[in-house]
Amino acid sequence: MYKIGHIAKQLNVSTDTLRYYERQGLLQASVRSPAGYRLYDDSALEQMRFIVRAKAVGFSLKDIQELLTIKIDKHNHSCEEVKSLTLQKLTQTRQRIEELLKFERSLSVLAERCCGGEESADDCSILTALEDVDGSA
Amino acid sequence: MYKIGHIAKQLNVSTDTLRYYERQGLLQASVRSPAGYRLYDDSALEQMRFIVRAKAVGFSLKDIQELLTIKIDKHNHSCEEVKSLTLQKLTQTRQRIEELLKFERSLSVLAERCCGGEESADDCSILTALEDVDGSA
DNA sequence: CTTGACCTTGAACTCAACTCTAAGGTTTAT
DNA sequence: ATAAACCTTAGAGTTGAGTTCAAGGTCAAG
Ligand SMILES: [Zn+2]
Ligand SMILES: [Zn+2]
Ligand SMILES: [Zn+2]
Ligand SMILES: [Zn+2]
Numbered sequence: 001m002y003k004i005g006h007i008a009k010q011l012n013v014s015t016d017t018l019r020y021y022e023r024q025g026l027l028q029a030s031v032r033s034p035a036g037y038r039l040y041d042d043s044a045l046e047q048m049r050f051i052v053r054a055k056a057v058g059f060s061l062k063d064i065q066e067l068l069t070i071k072i073d074k075h076n077h078s079c080e081e082v083k084s085l086t087l088q089k090l091t092q093t094r095q096r097i098e099e100l101l102k103f104e105r106s107l108s109v110l111a112e113r114c115c116g117g118e119e120s121a122d123d124c125s126i127l128t129a130l131e132d133v134d135g136s137a
Numbered sequence: 138m139y140k141i142g143h144i145a146k147q148l149n150v151s152t153d154t155l156r157y158y159e160r161q162g163l164l165q166a167s168v169r170s171p172a173g174y175r176l177y178d179d180s181a182l183e184q185m186r187f188i189v190r191a192k193a194v195g196f197s198l199k200d201i202q203e204l205l206t207i208k209i210d211k212h213n214h215s216c217e218e219v220k221s222l223t224l225q226k227l228t229q230t231r232q233r234i235e236e237l238l239k240f241e242r243s244l245s246v247l248a249e250r251c252c253g254g255e256e257s258a259d260d261c262s263i264l265t266a267l268e269d270v271d272g273s274a
Numbered sequence: 275c276t277t278g279a280c281c282t283t284g285a286a287c288t289c290a291a292c293t294c295t296a297a298g299g300t301t302t303a304t
Numbered sequence: 305a306t307a308a309a310c311c312t313t314a315g316a317g318t319t320g321a322g323t324t325c326a327a328g329g330t331c332a333a334g
Pocket of ligand 2: 114115116123124125126127216217219220
């Protein structure tokens with residue numbers, strides 16, 4: 001049985017994060033010590049590892065809640081549900097990437113054209129582009 | 138002189154957004170009508186266009202505040218300042234894209250391997266990958 | 275002279291994922 | 305026996321960009 005600080009160090013998260021996840025229903029401590037300390041067993045540690053890995057591939061805590069619900073009772077859930085969550089997250093991620101790539105392209109065009117010199121910004125091409133009706137954005 | 142709703146429609150934002158930007162110091166109404174209504178002139182409209190364009194290339198409201206400070210007194214600011222803001226935002230954007238691309242790659246590997254069928258998730262490769270110490274994340 | 279569309283304010287609420295604070299109890303080592 | 309290093313709680317604060325609410329004032333048309 002591990003105390004919260006031990007789990008926190010193992011998984012490189014804060015104790016606050018662990019308590020927060022508990023409030024969010026993601027990970028309950030296995031038992032409490034007589035003094036009220038949270039005590040985690042190996043399966044709790046494994047569950048926390050699952051959470052951390054799911055975060056590392058881009059799932060939100062809300063997604064992870066759903067994944068855990070399935071994982072805890074795999075037999076009554078299907079591959080289809082899991083894949084659907086994954087594809088949904090993939091689509092979201094790709095959309096966000098597309099948006100950011102547009103930003104990236106606009107910003108690099110703006111940056112390329114500006115001389116970046118120490119003289120006054122009176123004729124700065126970046127400001128001009130943002131002012132003009134036909135900006136390159 | 139235009140009322141807030143007119144500006145909002147022109148620029149496809151809500152009146153709440155305009156009031157919010159005012160609180161944030163981004164755009165003051167030019168004057169108030171006797172009844173207290175915000176009245177905007179063409180230069181205010183132009184300034185709002187600038188803000189909208191800057192948002193459209195990925196600048197945050199905080200960035201835009203700095204850009205406006207420079208734009209309003211170009212003569213006492215340099216190209217270098219503007220370019221620096223732009224490059225900083227570009228770097229941030231690229232970092233975020235890198236992070237999301239990692240998510241994207243992990244998620245597509247996970248999704249590819251899962252059959253997505255209606256049978257039970259007992260052997261779902263996605264769950265297995267997130268459980269195992271050597272997940273493909 | 276009333277209806278409906280528009281405008282005002284301040285304050286609270288939203289989302290996500292924590293982080294921090296205060297005030298206190300417990301354990302361990304010296 | 306006391307200090308350091310843990311742990312507990314409820315609740316508030318953070319960030320960013322708004323949105324929503326309640327309660328009311330104003331303006332043009334019919
Ligand atoms: Zn220049
Ligand atoms: Zn420039
Ligand atoms: Zn399957
Ligand atoms: Zn599967």
